[in-house]
Amino acid sequence: MELSVENLVKQYSGHRAxxxxxxxxxxxxxxxxxxxxxxxxxxxxxxxxxxxxTSGAVNWEKADIGNLDWRYREILGFQPQTPTLYKxxxxxxxxxxxxxxxxxxLSKKELRMTVDKVLDIVNxxxxxHRKIREFSGGMRQRLGIAQALLNEPKLLLLDxxxxxxxxxxxxxxxxxxxxxxxxxxxxxxxxxVSDIEYMAKEILMLKNGRLIARDTPxxxxxxxxxxxxxxxxxxxxxxxxQTRTLVGNIRKRDAxxxxxxxxxxxxxxxxxxxxxxxxxxxYFQEIAEEE
Amino acid sequence: MQLWKLIKYELKxxxxxxxxxxxxxxxxxxxxxxxxxxxxxxxxGRKVTKYTKAECALLESLSSxxxxxxxxxxxxxxxxxxxxxxxxxxxxxxSPPGYFGExxxxxxxxxxxxxxxxxxxxxxxxxxxxxxxxxxFGREALEEGNDYEVRxxxxxxxxxxxxxxxxxCLVCSWNDFLFGxxxxxxxxxxxxxxxxxxxxxxxxxxxxxxxxxxxxxxxxTLASKFFAAGIIAVATVIVxxxxxxxxxxxxxxxxxxxxxxxxIQGLELFPFSFTVGxxxxxxxxxQMWAAIVISVLFCTVSxxxxxxxxxxxxxxxxxxxxxxxxxFSPDSEWLTGPLALIRPEKYFESYYTVNILGYPVMxxxxxxxxxxxxxxxxxxxxxxxxxxxxxxx
Numbered sequence: 001m002e003l004s005v006e007n008l009v010k011q012y013s014g015h016r017a018x019x020x021x022x023x024x025x026x027x028x029x030x031x032x033x034x035x036x037x038x039x040x041x042x043x044x045x046x047x048x049x050x051x052x053x054t055s056g057a058v059n060w061e062k063a064d065i066g067n068l069d070w071r072y073r074e075i076l077g078f079q080p081q082t083p084t085l086y087k088x089x090x091x092x093x094x095x096x097x098x099x100x101x102x103x104x105x106l107s108k109k110e111l112r113m114t115v116d117k118v119l120d121i122v123n124x125x126x127x128x129h130r131k132i133r134e135f136s137g138g139m140r141q142r143l144g145i146a147q148a149l150l151n152e153p154k155l156l157l158l159d160x161x162x163x164x165x166x167x168x169x170x171x172x173x174x175x176x177x178x179x180x181x182x183x184x185x186x187x188x189x190x191x192x193v194s195d196i197e198y199m200a201k202e203i204l205m206l207k208n209g210r211l212i213a214r215d216t217p218x219x220x221x222x223x224x225x226x227x228x229x230x231x232x233x234x235x236x237x238x239x240x241x242q243t244r245t246l247v248g249n250i251r252k253r254d255a256x257x258x259x260x261x262x263x264x265x266x267x268x269x270x271x272x273x274x275x276x277x278x279x280x281x282x283y284f285q286e287i288a289e290e291e
Numbered sequence: 292m293q294l295w296k297l298i299k300y301e302l303k304x305x306x307x308x309x310x311x312x313x314x315x316x317x318x319x320x321x322x323x324x325x326x327x328x329x330x331x332x333x334x335x336g337r338k339v340t341k342y343t344k345a346e347c348a349l350l351e352s353l354s355s356x357x358x359x360x361x362x363x364x365x366x367x368x369x370x371x372x373x374x375x376x377x378x379x380x381x382x383x384x385x386s387p388p389g390y391f392g393e394x395x396x397x398x399x400x401x402x403x404x405x406x407x408x409x410x411x412x413x414x415x416x417x418x419x420x421x422x423x424x425x426x427x428f429g430r431e432a433l434e435e436g437n438d439y440e441v442r443x444x445x446x447x448x449x450x451x452x453x454x455x456x457x458x459x460c461l462v463c464s465w466n467d468f469l470f471g472x473x474x475x476x477x478x479x480x481x482x483x484x485x486x487x488x489x490x491x492x493x494x495x496x497x498x499x500x501x502x503x504x505x506x507x508x509x510x511x512t513l514a515s516k517f518f519a520a521g522i523i524a525v526a527t528v529i530v531x532x533x534x535x536x537x538x539x540x541x542x543x544x545x546x547x548x549x550x551x552x553x554x555i556q557g558l559e560l561f562p563f564s565f566t567v568g569x570x571x572x573x574x575x576x577x578q579m580w581a582a583i584v585i586s587v588l589f590c591t592v593s594x595x596x597x598x599x600x601x602x603x604x605x606x607x608x609x610x611x612x613x614x615x616x617x618x619f620s621p622d623s624e625w626l627t628g629p630l631a632l633i634r635p636e637k638y639f640e641s642y643y644t645v646n647i648l649g650y651p652v653m654x655x656x657x658x659x660x661x662x663x664x665x666x667x668x669x670x671x672x673x674x675x676x677x678x679x680x681x682x683x684x
Binding site for chain 2: 045048049050070073074076078080082084085086088089097098100101102103105147151
């Protein structure tokens, strides 16, 4: 099982959304990390085959996805960013419809079992007969994931699947994806580090349309050794430090403030063990400042 | 099987839409209201039709001896010119009881008898004229070597030589149904509402992303949308025209469905031996066809439009233009537009043919073929542009 992306470029008028992105993926969960505007959705839409790149190619098992056409869509599960879905449909009805759209040739009984199974996975079985218009944002998001899982895809693309979910639902969703990820390539785009920290086999970091880093979470964190510091400053100085350095965290204590500084210069602070959020901050500092 | 499943879901998407339901209800009520302009007189016409029906039935049941006796008695009672169409009746004549008892006035029976006689005689004369002219023109065409005209006149002679059944009953209110305009306009507005949003709703709700990444999300889904639009178009015509027929019947009464089409004013030269009922069915089939064609156009514009607003504006112009063209068009055989068949009498009021390689082909068939070609072209265009356009977003 192999998905390869070769030198992808997507040029809009006056703006390059993707600039020479290349990578190859095998089975496992991959986190596509980047701030808003980094090109994550553009990349995922190109991989999903709904957007044409200006140049470059996406290959599934060494064959161009454009040539594979429906054979590629048959193995694909895609959850777009915040789809509205069909509000007049019931949840189960929507999944029956999606099964038909996905060309699943199942008997009625098999189909009902498949739908029940994915509804169980996303914990919506008890709401199967409710209209989608009555669903909360989180429930819709879960239903979107249910439809993506319906055809047991080999390639699962999730575009910011945790958007709009409360912490409990996010944890549940992470567990769901970890459960179903076996024998699949899962690409999960997000700008929330904790979504993918513990489950991603590798993290691909996208910034200004370029792939700036790709590694396992542990290796990325390891590369940050010696770049995260803890510095004690007075409460009055805290604000000034935030403008001079990248501050990952501020903890107020009785007499002072403890800053978590990310950067090559620790300004005399004590080196502390890094985590993935530090990695994010380190790589995307410019974007973060612009935002 | 899968396509039918997809069609069912597409129908549900459209029909269960709140906006569609409200629009349908409003247009349906307007249609009903327009057939009942004067509620206080609702149903009065039906009583008149009922009398006419009874009079026709009575006349049909009379033997020739009884009829002769009746005519003699009437001439004796009211004068020699009582069977003349210009005869001015007296009050006594107009009110029952009459010759045939309590139920019928003499004038009612005389009037119906004269009208039927006149219609049959005039139609017979008309056919004889057509045959005479066809023979004359056919001979001239033969001398000129005009194959098309020769064949056309041969066809006319063949069609109009078929003996036509006599008109035994007056046709009441079918004209209102056949030539009324507002019902089809209202039906088309509903078809417009459903067709113009068929694809753009997927775009505005972003659900097209789900469709385009699924195995059947392109070709079959596109086909199912066109089928669903066509089914909605047909169902809308049936519901609106059916309700109109019911309202006309309740208000004015419908009579004469079994009579020959030539009993309808303006269709005396209808080339085939159809009854009024069969012609009504033919008209409705033509209207359904026109509704399907326009729904295909609406869907095509919807598929190639970037937004719902553009789709509704462009489709609005298509609907408005087509409707104006068919109802108020210049006297052109070709400038009829996609809705020409909502008023098919244009094709049937005489033997209207087109010269195709020297052979006379009925105009309606040519129109159907053009519609098919345009429809298939539209679907191909939709498939190509809809797919490609989305990929360039």
